[in-house]
Amino acid sequence: MKFFVDTADVDAIRELHELGMVDGVTTNPSLIMKSGRDIKEVTAEICAMVPGPVSAETVALDADGMIAEGRELAKIADNITIKVPLTWAGLQACKVLSGEGRMVNVTLCFSANQALLAAKAGATFISPFVGRLDDINIDGMDLIAEIRQIYDNYDFSTEILTASIRSANHMKEAALIGADVATAPPNVIKAMANHVLTDKGLDAFMADWAKTGQSIV
Numbered sequence: 445m446k447f448f449v450d451t452a453d454v455d456a457i458r459e460l461h462e463l464g465m466v467d468g469v470t471t472n473p474s475l476i477m478k479s480g481r482d483i484k485e486v487t488a489e490i491c492a493m494v495p496g497p498v499s500a501e502t503v504a505l506d507a508d509g510m511i512a513e514g515r516e517l518a519k520i521a522d523n524i525t526i527k528v529p530l531t532w533a534g535l536q537a538c539k540v541l542s543g544e545g546r547m548v549n550v551t552l553c554f555s556a557n558q559a560l561l562a563a564k565a566g567a568t569f570i571s572p573f574v575g576r577l578d579d580i581n582i583d584g585m586d587l588i589a590e591i592r593q594i595y596d597n598y599d600f601s602t603e604i605l606t607a608s609i610r611s612a613n614h615m616k617e618a619a620l621i622g623a624d625v626a627t628a629p630p631n632v633i634k635a636m637a638n639h640v641l642t643d644k645g646l647d648a649f650m651a652d653w654a655k656t657g658q659s660i661v
């Protein structure tokens with residue numbers, strides 16, 4: 445499973461990128477707002493660092509506006525993925541932009557039928573939001589499993605980009621189901637390294653090592 449990092453915080457991306465943990469980046473209008481940066485400037489900086497797909501989201505609500513914004517965002521770098529919402533207009537924009545050979549990430553997906561439409565419209569990525577489904581007591585991971593089955597049934601090449609990930613457990617579940625990609629905030633990716641027994645075991649080893657009076661270097 446590829447790891448995308450869900451942030452526009454350049455320093456946080458760099459830390460994970462240096463460890464080889466970043467296959468791509470996703471941003472959205474809220475993350476750009478949080479960064480306090482100009483969208484084109486910060487996106488260009490991210491694209492220069494990360495060679496994989498970097499999603500930049502359109503904000504127009506009509507197809508022509510999304511297409512115009514998508515073409516403008518695509519000028520930033522070759523690895524830009526244009527992110528459009530899963531509305532009828534978004535699907536129309538997806539069809540045009542993907543037809544021009546551009547990568548398109550269809551976002552705000554909350555149902556298998558929406559994912560099916562995005563694949564038909566030529567999406568490179570579909571972004572089902574698991575955390576926001578969990579928030580309303582619908583199991584977000586059930587949606588990932590449904591989309592996996594549908595895409596496999598018909599050999600769609602659209603990649604499942606599990607989004608709105610809130611926990612390390614979400615990462616594990618997405619990988620078990622066979623999502624192609626998971627995009628997560630930096631703290632969630634780092635939390636995957638944590639285990640209480642690792643901490644406990646390390647404490648015990650350190651206590652015993654101190655009793656030996658030895659040093660390695």
Ligand code: E4P
Pocket residue numbers: 450470471472551571573575576607608609627
């Ligand atoms: C990614 O593409 C999405 O914009 C992001 O995962 C949304 O996450 P949230 O539901 O935590 O805001």
